[in-house]
Amino acid sequence: MAQTKTDKKKTAKNGKKSSTKAAKQALDRAEKAVRKARKAVARSSKKLRARAEKLAQETQKLSTNHAQAIRHSVTPTRTKDTENPVPPPTIAPRPRVAVLKPRPARATKPSTPTLAELRTQAKTQKITGYYRMNKPALLAALTPPPA
Known part of the structure; x- marks a missing residue:
């Protein structure tokens, strides 16, 4: 309605x-x-x-x-020598010196080539997908198969 x-x-x-x-x-x-x-x-x-x-x-x-x-x-201890008293030690600021850790001497040439060297070799040999490969895969791809 x-x-x-x-x-x-x-x-x-x-x-x-x-x-x-x-x-x-x-x-x-x-x-x-x-x-x-x-x-x-x-x-x-x-x-x-x-x-x-x-x-x-x-x-x-x-x-x-x-x-x-x-x-x-800082207070000095009593000394028997009264003529030459020891002055109290002063707190000197520590000098800011960078401490460099000695690096071990590098060998002349490592026994295996580096990843970058392997990639350049793979690039010159025109191996596809060389950039995604890891070091063992690149070594396997670069070594010729045994005949």
């Missing part, structure tokens, strides 16, 4: 009401989620602040221990 004009107006109003109601519900859910997230952030930041404080205290202890160790290592 066909709807009259008044029926159409009523359904349009109900549709608007239901969509505004749904929007309000969605907004309420979003606000609730935001509040929950803010609480979680506050909790985690409290934990992080406590951990940072603990690390700061440990760092302070370590720095005092380090300072004491330096004082103990």
